[in-house]
Amino acid sequence: MSNSVTRFFAPVLAVSVLLASPVPAAAQDDVSEARVRKIEAEIRALQRKVFPGGDGRFFEPQISAGEQTSSTSNAPSTTAVTDILARLDAMEAQLQRLTAANEENTNAIAGLESRIELLEGRGTSPTTTTTTVTPPATGQGSEEPSASETNLSAMSGGQSASSGTSTGAAAGPSAERLAAVQAIAKPQTDDPADDEYSYGFRLWDAGFYPEAQQQLTLFVERYPGHWRTTYGRNLLGRAYLDDNKPREAAPWFLRNYQTDKSGARAGDSLLYLAEAMIAMEDTNRACIALAEFSETYPALATGRLQDQYDRNRAKVTCN
Template identity: 35%
Template structure:
């Protein structure tokens, strides 16, 4: 935009400050064109600066000092050059005016679209409270002259959270403890898939908690009780490897042997029972020692 304002200022300067020594009779039409340009520029200024029509953008360049024409050059060349420059200014002014009008048109369109959107939104918000207690038109069926409401739509499929709503979540103040106890309650309620998801999450969220060994071991038992001995064996083995000093590491080795027996791998089960005795023989209870002895007999371990 500055370029056009500068051009108009230069044209005005040329019209008032340039002395044409010859051919002045050809400058009269130019003066009219320059005057018209100045008028159009003021109109553009009013569009661009509606609250300050008197503002003018200062030119970024200053006019160069006119160089005297060499002796012998026809005076009409200066008039021709001025005419060319004024023509260029007219073309630029026309282009600028067209761009301003196009921008204003787009702005009006945006304003109209936003006004329509706001009206529609306000109407929906106003209608919502009134319609909350009414039967929707789509739920009304015509039967002769009597219109009766159709049967209510079926409820959506219950989410896992809704399916285990009967299992109370603990609130001891210890997040890790609560996470494990909730998984334990789900397992006790025989909601095995939900228990598996909860126990895996507990181990992932609190891997350094004392209860991580409990949760990983119980995850294996949830798989085992759910008829998934392969997944159970992985969960038990992971507990033994990740938490060898955990309180449920010996239990995981024992149940790993049980999972291997279900997978018809008695030889591997015997190795696991041997590992359990070698590593935790002096730590396991008398009851577990008796269970290990029975399991070795069932697996026909040597």
């Protein structure tokens, strides 16, 4: 037991002996001074870490107040101002674009409102409005037009599909006609394009051809990609043809045929084009249209449109 105790406390006794041994006073003073300086340096370093913006009462700052102010205020201030100016320039440019777009939309809405007023009979006669529509010069895609298509392209007599609208002064419609037109209801469904076409069809079916011309022109211009557009262009040509205006009807029939030959009413338009040429007493072009119709749409020539095709052929003598 005593040996174990002795082994356990032996290191402690050795340290005690060493501490009790006399050390020179000069060596002790040097060690203490070095330790004190080291501790002070560490405290100053710690203070600089914990209090980087100290006022100098506890330690000497690494930079002066003047240097700190110039280095911490000038650069950030300049950067912030530059950023604000750049953002203001961007906002002004965006505001200019929004203002221009707003003016364009306002003008477009005003034009639409004027046309609606004309259709509803609150303005002047619909026939006084001039519409600009440019028919395509050739057939679909980039294919070269055939000889018959080239001849067909000349059928409009130099007129565009909009030449039928009157540009001269016309007397306003009577009160009875206005009332009759307003009595025709416009459909209100979830397909506004189809509603526009259906309203034009109702006007045409009721015999209000000038009003139908105006309404159908609005439809084909506003919805050129709608599935009803082939019906709209064909019916617009018929509205002119039924109004005894074959010269104005021909460009619409030609345009509907050349724009989409596979359209639901492309064949109808080609046959009506021949009918318009017959009304204009242009036998040569009427025969070209009839030949093109029988070649392109043989199923229609012997089916749904056979009676109309035979009637038109009986009116002319083709080589």
